[in-house]
Amino acid sequence: MKRYGMMGGTFNPIHLAHLYIAYEAKETLNLDKVIFMVAGNPPHKKESPVIDSNYRYDMVKMAIKDYSGFEISDYEIKKQGYSYTYETLKYLKGDEEDIEVFFIAGADSLMDIEKWKNPELVLSNCTFVAFNRGEYTKEALERQKKKLQDKYNSNIILLDISNLDISSSMIRERIIRGKRVDFFMPDKVMEYIEQNNLYRGH
Structure with missing residues (x-):
């Protein structure tokens, strides 16, 4: 059985916490x-400024280049219309029976998943791996995990990681204010942002 992790996001921009979480999930879950x-056109980010997907794709590609076992997909970018997780999971599994997909997402996604489109299809097509950045207590997450597992007969893993308090929105804000961001992202990504004058206008 092949074990594939999937980490979705706008990556607007990608930063070191994304890489750390992906690495910990890969190592911990083998x-x-x-x-x-x-993400190409995420339905939940209609109002927030998301830069062109080609820029975001390039930055992720640069960031993961030196990590063994990290890959990038442009499926959601090329897909027309909004991107929904249940469709992406079905695409990743394809017709192959021997693939198990581990969907890696923040604890907020675990708490909100029943607001997503077709949550039952999301949970039936993956093992849902939730990492906590300190927003929720362990007890609250355990309660939600049990509720969803009982209701949807799903597999959910709570991934225990160190909290790297870095967010894409914080990085964008610092760029607008002219503050340094090299502490939070790979050098290549930071240079790319500077070369293309990204985020200055948002």
């Missing part, structure tokens, strides 16, 4: 690879 799925 995954064959982690696929970074760059």
Whole structure:
């Protein structure tokens, strides 16, 4: 059985916490690879400024280049219309029976998943791996995990990781204010942002 991790997101921009979480998931869960799925047109971010997907794809590609077992996919970028997780998971599994997909997401996604489109299809097509960045107590996550597992007969793993308090929105804000961001992201990504004058206008 092949074990594929999938880490979706706008990656606007990608930063070191994304890489750390993907690495910890790969090592802890013995995954064959982690696929970074760059969102094209995410339905939940209609109002927030998301830069062009080609820029975001390039930055992820640069960031993961030196990591063994990290891959990138442009499936959601090339897909027309909004990208929904249940469709992406079905695409990743394809017709192969011997693939188990581990969907790696923040604890907020675990808490909100029943607001997603077709949550039962999301949970039936993957093992849901939730990492906590300190927003929720362990007890609250355990309660939600039990509730979803009982209701949807799903597999859910709570991934215990160190909290790297880095967010893409914080990085964008620092760029606007002219503050340094090299502490939070790979050098190549930071140079790419500077070369292409990204995030200055948001």
